[in-house]
Amino acid sequence: MARSIDAILAEVADRLEWAQVRFKEAKDSGLKVVGLYCGYIPFELVRAAGAIPVSLCGNDANAIPSAEVELPRNFCPLIKSSYGLAITDTCPYFHFADALIGETTCDGKKKVFELLGKLRPVHVMQIPYDKNVPGALERWAEEMARVAAFLTEITGIEPTPERLAAEIRYENDIRRVLQRIVRTFERRVPSLTWTQMLSVRSLTDFVVDRAPYLALIEELAEAVELADAAAADAAQSPLPRLLITGSPMSPETNKVMRLAEDSGALVVAHDACSGTKMFDRLVDEDGDPFAALTRFTLDIPCACMSPNDGRVELLRSSVAVYGVEGVIDTVWQACHTFNVESVIVQRACREELSLPFMKIETDYSSADEGQLRTRIEAFVEGMC
Ligand code: SF4
Ligand code: SF4
CATH class of the missing domain: 3.40.50.11890 (Rossmann fold)
Structure with a gap:
């Protein structure tokens, strides 16, 4: 019998918890x-x-x-x-x-x-x-x-080129399945939250044997697609649709995403390295695998690049694909590249895309959670 999304996500959490044992083995x-x-x-x-x-x-x-x-x-x-x-x-x-x-x-x-x-x-x-x-x-x-x-x-x-080509095909298979899963966020009522998706993506960083991981995310993709199809006639969600961009976060450091979801926003896009940025494209499987991987990685739109036009291009396409209605840019304290680039992201949001925008500079502590909650709630309310 097909498992529920919750059961599959419980296995994702379990595998994250036990990943260190696999590495020891x-x-x-x-x-x-x-x-x-x-x-x-x-x-x-x-x-x-x-x-x-x-x-x-x-x-x-x-x-x-x-x-x-x-x-x-x-x-x-x-x-x-x-x-x-x-x-x-x-x-x-x-x-x-x-x-x-x-x-x-x-x-x-x-x-x-x-x-x-x-x-x-x-x-x-x-x-x-x-x-x-x-x-x-x-x-x-x-x-x-x-x-x-x-x-x-x-x-x-x-x-060797042969070994590398085989690895590229394998990693592309993982990217394709992750792409299938995030299509749920195109819907008015997605079958997942982005905090859940953060854990699913995060698990890719801690995998020894990829076959069971690939099978698990394929199972999740199927369950999500089934749930989406069953909910085809669901009522429109009145929740404001938010994109969270900026420095990468993890399931342990996702306080801004968590507070945004708690504040009533629907986080529908996360275009950072912890989000879609690392799997929204595929490495070219034809031709020289070294050349293909070189091209693929050089095209990553990280704030360390100057200029970094790809960041705004990715933002534009995420806004269009996921029907984004507001953007929060999360910058880790003292990260100069993301902090300065935030001005460019702000201009793109406000001037070109006519979207509400807020930058949050924070760190890993919970000391500012109360203040952040107030700011994020006010921002989300303003999006409604
Ligand atoms: S340095 Fe840039 S590309 Fe590398 S993980 Fe951080 S945000 Fe991503
Ligand atoms: S300071 Fe460096 S490591 Fe830290 S978020 Fe910025 S780019 Fe990443």
Whole structure:
């Protein structure tokens, strides 16, 4: 008998909770684990080199005080949490990591990778910040080749074009299923909330064996499609439709999304790295897989890019596809790239798309929840 959406989501939560055990089993069987901190580092390449990729972006506020002993207090909470978890050895995924791959997306991370290099072998990929400058694609292709060589040193396995092509097809299959699931948010009454979807997407970052994960999200896609079809004649939802953009969040650091849903908004789009940004496109499966992956990753519209026209293009298309009626831009404290880019997002929302817009700069603590709740409630009320 087909399972309910709630039953499938309970299994997602269960797998997230037990993922560390799968990583321990993988390590015990001799597999290498490689920790990553950003979507510019493709999972496909790590797997093609025979290692298991895992996201090490910190989401634990409790790890921050330890990091603040060495790092500035006025600093991105995501970086502080990541670093605190590493130096206190309180993150099982960092504990299991044989090596780390970093990137120069922002100054804070770039410098912290120097410190993390004391704990694990680290390779840092140098990001070309303007993809339109002649030679940017070639430089990024060289970075791909350098990181492929680093991975081969760790695992002894070369990520050949054949192995990489197979991994691209697998990751694309996952992206296709996630695309099917988020189509529910095009409806007036979606069958999921975005806080639930955040957990579903987040699980992709902690998977050793992808076959059961793919089967689970396929089951969810089918259940959601069934529920959507059954609710075809449901009454129109009067809830205001909100897009949450900005810095990535996790199920543990989603306070803005949670408060927005509590305030009566229907969050129908989340175009950050923790949302659709990492699966709304597919890697080209025809031709040279290294070239296809190089192109795909260079086109990620992150605020570290300058200019970053893709961010507003993605916003425009999300607004159109999901019928968005208001936008909240979430910026982690002291994140200069997302903070400054917020002005561009604000102009696009207010001047071009005629949408209400609000920026929220916050951190991982709950100290500002009361104040945020008041602001978000007022914003949502204004959308009605
Ligand atoms: S927001 Fe930018 S730096 Fe952060 S994970 Fe996404 S691509 Fe990487
Ligand atoms: S949120 Fe901003 S400061 Fe923090 S890691 Fe991402 S880009 Fe860097």
